[in-house]
Amino acid sequence: MNSVLNEYKTIAIQGLWKNNPGLVQLLGLCPLLAVTATLTNALGLGLATMAVLIGSNVLVSLVKFYVPREIRIPVFVMIIAALVTCVQLLINAYAYGLYLSLGIFLPLIVTNCVIIGRAEAFASRNSLLKSAFDGFMMGLGFLLVLAVLGASREILGQGTLFEGADLLLGDWAASLTVHLWQVDTSFLLAMLPPGAFIGMGFLIAFKNIVDKQIADRTTAPLVTETVTRARITKVS
Amino acid sequence: MAFKIASSPHLSRSFQTSSLMQRVMLCALPGVAVQCYFFGWGTVIQALLAMSIAIISEAVVLKLRARNVTQTLKDNSALLTGLLIGIAIPPLAPWWVTVIGTLFAIVIVKQLYGGLGHNIFNPAMAAYVMLLISFPVQMTSWVAPSVIASHPVDLVHSLQMVFTGASSSEIDAYKLGVDGISMATPLDTIKTDLAMGLTTIESLSKAIFSDGFGVGWFWVNLAYLAGGLVMLKLKVIRWHITAGILASLFICSSVGYLLNPDTFAGPLLHLFSGATMLAAFFIATDPVTAATSVRGRLVFGALIGIIVYIIRTFGGYPDAFAFAILLANLCAPFIDHYMKPRAYGHRAST
Numbered sequence: 090m091n092s093v094l095n096e097y098k099t100i101a102i103q104g105l106w107k108n109n110p111g112l113v114q115l116l117g118l119c120p121l122l123a124v125t126a127t128l129t130n131a132l133g134l135g136l137a138t139m140a141v142l143i144g145s146n147v148l149v150s151l152v153k154f155y156v157p158r159e160i161r162i163p164v165f166v167m168i169i170a171a172l173v174t175c176v177q178l179l180i181n182a183y184a185y186g187l188y189l190s191l192g193i194f195l196p197l198i199v200t201n202c203v204i205i206g207r208a209e210a211f212a213s214r215n216s217l218l219k220s221a222f223d224g225f226m227m228g229l230g231f232l233l234v235l236a237v238l239g240a241s242r243e244i245l246g247q248g249t250l251f252e253g254a255d256l257l258l259g260d261w262a263a264s265l266t267v268h269l270w271q272v273d274t275s276f277l278l279a280m281l282p283p284g285a286f287i288g289m290g291f292l293i294a295f296k297n298i299v300d301k302q303i304a305d306r307t308t309a310p311l312v313t314e315t316v317t318r319a320r321i322t323k324v325s
Numbered sequence: 326m327a328f329k330i331a332s333s334p335h336l337s338r339s340f341q342t343s344s345l346m347q348r349v350m351l352c353a354l355p356g357v358a359v360q361c362y363f364f365g366w367g368t369v370i371q372a373l374l375a376m377s378i379a380i381i382s383e384a385v386v387l388k389l390r391a392r393n394v395t396q397t398l399k400d401n402s403a404l405l406t407g408l409l410i411g412i413a414i415p416p417l418a419p420w421w422v423t424v425i426g427t428l429f430a431i432v433i434v435k436q437l438y439g440g441l442g443h444n445i446f447n448p449a450m451a452a453y454v455m456l457l458i459s460f461p462v463q464m465t466s467w468v469a470p471s472v473i474a475s476h477p478v479d480l481v482h483s484l485q486m487v488f489t490g491a492s493s494s495e496i497d498a499y500k501l502g503v504d505g506i507s508m509a510t511p512l513d514t515i516k517t518d519l520a521m522g523l524t525t526i527e528s529l530s531k532a533i534f535s536d537g538f539g540v541g542w543f544w545v546n547l548a549y550l551a552g553g554l555v556m557l558k559l560k561v562i563r564w565h566i567t568a569g570i571l572a573s574l575f576i577c578s579s580v581g582y583l584l585n586p587d588t589f590a591g592p593l594l595h596l597f598s599g600a601t602m603l604a605a606f607f608i609a610t611d612p613v614t615a616a617t618s619v620r621g622r623l624v625f626g627a628l629i630g631i632i633v634y635i636i637r638t639f640g641g642y643p644d645a646f647a648f649a650i651l652l653a654n655l656c657a658p659f660i661d662h663y664m665k666p667r668a669y670g671h672r673a674s675t
Contacts (some may be wrong), residue, residue, distance in 0.1 A: 182573040265528075273461065274460055274462065276425075276459055276460075277458055277459040277460070277461075278455055278458065281458065283455075287433065290437075
């Protein structure tokens with residue numbers, strides 16, 4: 090029982106931190122860089138990606154024994170494309186504003202390497218439950234990176250947080266928008282793609298710093314032992 | 326009498342980075358002075374602000390990177406970057422524009438790539454481009470040259486506008502000429518006029534021009550040219566990059582002018598407007614980010630000149646040295662690769 094729990098814990102840590110699709114695998118950079126100008130967009134795309142990721146992992150894991158190895162990639166892509174179409178239609182129906190602001194990047198989830206990558210690397214060789222959990226954790230890791238990047242770019246760029254939250258969550262969410270400060274001129278660099286690249290670079294650097302600190306802390310107690318010499322020759 | 330015998334290399338004294346940078350800054354002074362004469366104290370304020378921010382941010386980053394702070398600061402490169410940013414930014418731009426630009430130049434463009442000698446882009450120009458695309462309004466608000474302005478800016482007003490922020494109406498007031506017509510920079514004027522269907526001759530009859538040159542800008546460029554010639558004489562810079570830029574800009578604009586003088590500005594206007602001389606002598610010659618071989622430098626310069634002419638004439642921006650220099654910086658390794666000087670006696674591979 091304990092080993093099963095440990096396995097799930099490993100999957101969670103892999104998805105959220107150690108093998109984070111955004112920060113470590115650097116997969117799905119295209120949506121990551123293109124739609125993270127505001128927190129709302131980032132959350133919207135992150136949630137959509139997560140939904141597709143969970144669904145595709147589940148389906149791939151279900152059909153893994155019936156798909157010939159040679160044609161597995163096309164099959165996976167078709168499964169993913171079907172799911173993306175569902176998500177796209179759902180967003181179109183229930184969050185039309187978000188649908189407009191995400192634009193082409195919603196259908197482009199099909200080409201997001203995170204999804205095909207997890208299908209190939211994890212779901213096609215693991216059980217249903219584990220695959221679903223992996224999809225959830227990878228999706229969550231991706232979503233978190235998107236959210237952090239989107240929030241920081243939005244704050245820097247236009248001094249607000251959660252602008253247009255009502256597009257994602259319905260009218261009640263309009264009050265979630267926080268105006269941190271009033272800016273006369275928005276900081277366009279943060280809003281444009283270069284800002285996403287620079288922000289992404291800082292996020293990766295931050296992760297590396299944290300990793301290094303952790304590594305330093307865990308290796309620190311290893312004090313060099315005092316070497317004692319064993320006497321080999323016998324003193325007569 | 327004993328002669329001291331020194332072993333090779335028998336080189337004459339060469340510059341240390343610090344004295345080199347120092348000389349570049351000193352040679353830029355006449356240009357800065359002329360710029361102040363025409364555009365008020367704003368240039369000095371911006372330069373001092375940018376230089377102090379550059380020093381502080383460089384010190385902080387060096388400290389974070391656990392490098393020797395005082396020794397690196399002494400190479401004056403941060404000061405020079407600050408000075409160039411201060412010169413390039415419009416004199417009455419609000420202080421935060423300068424601060425953001427300088428921080429970007431030193432922290433991101435220079436130190437994150439590994440500090441002086443490792444940066445692939447010219448820090449001052451990368452910062453300028455960043456500011457230009459981020460704050461287009463602030464970065465294009467040049468005041469009218471004092472000799473023809475209806476309200477020349479004085480020191481107190483410059484300080485006030487830089488540090489408390491100016492409303493756009495105040496900036497507009499300083500853009501008015503004696504005739505009460507708001508003016509842009511010469512290159513901007515000619516660009517807008519040509520787009521509106523005027524000919525160059527008609528555009529050149531406006532108040533911002535006199536004798537076919539931009540008022541004030543002509544003298545600014547002349548002063549930088551003089552400072553640049555001194556640098557050449559002192560061997561602070563070599564002539565190849567500058568010659569490449571000026572020659573290619575001259576050739577391109579001459580061809581355009583000969584083809585159709587009504588819709589293309591003449592070569593002299595191109596050479597003595599905007600940032601031409603400043604960029605050709607002081608910015609593009611940055612030894613870190615430019616090509617290094619002799620032929621490579623000529624190509625590097627020519628590339629800058631051509632890009633500048635293309636953007637000035639057909640592009641969306643009135644002046645383009647910052648973009649051109651960054652693009653050429655990108656090409657520099659490539660240029661060096663193909664312009665590698667052949668070792669003596671080495672045949673080209675058959």
